[in-house]
Amino acid sequence: MINFIIEDNDLKKIINKIMMNYNYKYNIQNYSKEINTTNIYILDYDPNRILNLSKLKNIRYNLNDWSSIIILVTKNNKIKNDLFNKKYLILDIININNIERRLKEDINLIINHIFQNFNNLNYNYKNIYYSIPFQDIYYIENDSTNKRCLIKTKDDEFYIPGTLTSILSKLDKRFIKCSRSYLINLEKVKHYSIKDNVIYFDKNIKIYEISRSKKQEIINYLRNTNC
Numbered sequence: 001m002i003n004f005i006i007e008d009n010d011l012k013k014i015i016n017k018i019m020m021n022y023n024y025k026y027n028i029q030n031y032s033k034e035i036n037t038t039n040i041y042i043l044d045y046d047p048n049r050i051l052n053l054s055k056l057k058n059i060r061y062n063l064n065d066w067s068s069i070i071i072l073v074t075k076n077n078k079i080k081n082d083l084f085n086k087k088y089l090i091l092d093i094i095n096i097n098n099i100e101r102r103l104k105e106d107i108n109l110i111i112n113h114i115f116q117n118f119n120n121l122n123y124n125y126k127n128i129y130y131s132i133p134f135q136d137i138y139y140i141e142n143d144s145t146n147k148r149c150l151i152k153t154k155d156d157e158f159y160i161p162g163t164l165t166s167i168l169s170k171l172d173k174r175f176i177k178c179s180r181s182y183l184i185n186l187e188k189v190k191h192y193s194i195k196d197n198v199i200y201f202d203k204n205i206k207i208y209e210i211s212r213s214k215k216q217e218i219i220n221y222l223r224n225t226n227c
Contacts, residue, residue: 002026002111002131003039008073011042011103018104022111024129033058038067038133040110042103045072045083045093056088067119067133071106073099121151121170123160130158134174138201140167140183154202176217179209186221194219 002024004015012028019026029035031043043055059065072083072093080093091110094102120131125148132151141150142164149167151158160167164183168175174187184199184207191200192210199218200206210218 004028005031005035005039005041005043007031007042007044011099014100014103015042015107017100018107022107022129024111024131031055033062035063038065038136040069040071040107042071042073045074045079046076053086056086056090060088067135069110071103119172121160121167125159125161130160132158134172134185135187137175137185138188138205139185139207140164140175141207142181152205154205176214178207178214178218179211181209182207186218189218189222192218192222 004011004026006012006015006028007030009030015026015028031041041059056070059068059070066089070088070090072090073096074093075096077095083090083093092102092106094106119135120133121137122129122131124130132153136153138152138154140160141152143150143159148159148161149164151160164177164181168177168183171183174185175183176186178184178199188201189199190202192198193200194215196208197210197215198206198208199210
């Protein structure tokens, strides 16, 4: 899932037109300070407004989000060097007069290069290409009846073909197989109830199946991270 975060609603038409060329699942929503998943931010920038910089600071420093992509749209070409030097890791600064062409180039770059990396779980399922950031995944549940698994994120669910073992080989060390039915992202665990043997994530999302051999590993991880 690609999440586009915008301020100007006129961009929706342009993004929809560009994304017609790609077999990607995507979402477009308006900017909010609370957004904390991996996104493509396309924000308006006016150098005369102090609040513009606060948005960049919020994304990079308050949310500690350095994996999301930031593109700025401005009427003022003279501020480019100054903005790039502020170390907010901005992908591009686009003049509003040629926004469709440049945005098409940027989205093509993002899909063909930036999304193809080890921090994303990339796969095809039923002729749709998915690229799900590891940091967005809470757990992956086995669905042996249909020879697939369910990926659970904060706001969505996705299906992926294959077994838990084959999927685990594509993930990094933050993921463990906690039972026959589940892979979990240790970084997303908020609380583990030893008595009830229940793992809790955000939004009261939870799973009830943790094998005996994995209990201590989960406890040790949470102790070391002070969760």
